[in-house]
Amino acid sequence: MSYIMSLMLFFSNIKSAEALPSLIQKGKASFYSKKFNGRKTAYGERVSALALEGAHRSLPLNTLVEVTNLDNHRSVIVRINDRGPFSKSRVIDLTHAAAQALGMVSKGVANVSLRVVGKGQALAALVPSSPFNTPDAFQPLLEPVL
Template identity: 85%
Template sequence: MSLIMSLMMFFSNMKPAEALPSLIQKGKASFYSKKFNGRKTAYGERVSSEALAGAHRHLPLNTLVEVTNLDNQRSVIVRINDRGPFAKGRVIDLTHAAAHALGMVSKGIANVSLRVVGKGRPITLTPSAFDTPIAYQPMLEPVL
């Protein structure tokens, strides 16, 4: 019984991953197919191939992670806004823009290291102008 209590006290004092900057993980990265564009992420956002974002199984949502391609040493900072990848042996799924920045688009998969660098800006999940049908969006006039 005392062993169980000791273990509970030990693990209750551990800080979550979001409080551990420079946490490093190595593994394989892949990137989202274009068919996922526009689908909702676990964070409630829409997948955009132009965003620097990614999916991780365990890191808290909205965590900023530096992803480094170990083959060419190119790095990019992405914000975790989804859960996954669900393919065995992969540690992160990236958007097309992040994969392009790492130079991994032609291969599809890359050996990477992940380093937590901080917490991203909070977002609001209120409707935006992009969720409004085009007919109801205000017309923008060019500034001369």
């Protein structure tokens, strides 16, 4: 019984990623190929090449992450709505729009840093039937970090 209580106390002290708005991770990023466009994500949404979204193995779904390309220092805020990447050498998979904003489309892979900036709104109910024309159209839907 004391073993179970010890485990409960140990795990109760661990903070979730949502509580750590400055959590930083470094590694390699890649982006979804065109064959994934329209497929469902772990969040139940459809992958759109025009959306600023990404896949991460452990961050909670709907987390907002600032991704910075360490080679050219360009940044973009993406919403985590999928699980992955499934390549062990990568820390995040991005949509084509996010990769384009980071200037990594021609290389395919980039060295990036990730910083949690908050929690996003559920976009499934907010996205109109016509696709957004630019990735910047998603930025007003993001909640400010308080």
